[in-house]
Amino acid sequence: MRIDVITIFPEYLAPLDLSLIGKARREGLLDLHVHDLRDWTHDRHRTVDDTPLGGGAGMVMKPEPWAEAFAAVRADGQLALGADVEPLIIFPNPAGEPFAQETAQEWSQCEWLVLACGRYEGIDERVYEHLADIGCEVALASLGDYVLNGGEVAVLAITEAVVRLIPGVVGNAASLVEESHSDGLLEYPLYTRPARWEDPAGVVREAPPILLSGDHGRIAAWRSEQSLERTRQRRPDLLGPAGDAGG
Ligand SMILES: CC(C)N1CCN(Cc2ccc(Cn3ccc4ccc(-c5n[nH]c(N)c5C#N)cc43)cc2)CC1
Secondary structure, X not given: XXXXXXXXXXXXXXXXXXXXXXXXXXXXXOEEEEEEHHXXXXXXXXXXXXXXXOOOOOOEEOHHHHHHHHHHHHHHHHXXXXXXXXXXXXXXXXXXXXXXXHHHHHHOOOOEEEEEOOOOOOEOHHHHHHHHHOXXXXXXXXXXOOOOOOOHHHXXXXXXXXXXXXXXXXXXXXXXXXXXXXXXOOOOOOOOOOOEEEOOOOOEEEOOXXXXXXXHHHHHHHHHHHHHHHHHHHOHHHOOOOOOOOO
């Protein structure tokens, strides 16, 4: 997979050199390019924003740098992938469609993603219109109903959620199957050694004995019930009308 990120804060994406994403890059499973939007400005102040037409608070990102950036990134990517390959262009946006595990699953199948990090109050609407008119596939995605200052944090989250699903990135592929939300339920509680732990307050805390039984069938049944109960308590919206996993 190739991912291009366009941002005015390239250093914000430094964490993508670390851990599993960094390993995927070093192993050739991910070809990640981070671009500074200001490289496509032509004034001495490298201006990317201006006041909103019609008035209003804050600043709006100018269309010209974005259009030039997308053209350059698209040309660069097609040199690498082939002139017939087109990226999915993703804009994190508070007004976007909710980004969920199924979105990550869908996008992990893509050959090429371009992630565009807006800032200020947002990007001039004509950028989206321009991309649609030249035949680009565009998606607006939101991490959730809270306000961030820009798209970079969302791009970090989206990149990690998508790239970890690429075969070979996560060593134990089985762990991807059992994760929260992958079966529509929250993950069961996790325990490790010591089975008997005296906490700093002197309270002895035993792990559930079933987990030490060696009876994998009963352990699996216990874990399923724990997932269902935890989902009922914390995320009933994920359940069907009967309160089961049919949501
Ligand atoms: C009335 C008029 C002046 N108001 C103008 C601001 N509107 C909302 C508003 C608020 C903040 C930002 C800052 N921002 C810039 C680019 C950008 C990308 C993603 C996100 C973002 N926030 N929360 C998420 N889950 C996100 C995702 N994904 C935020 C971004 C952009 C937009 C509300 C209306």
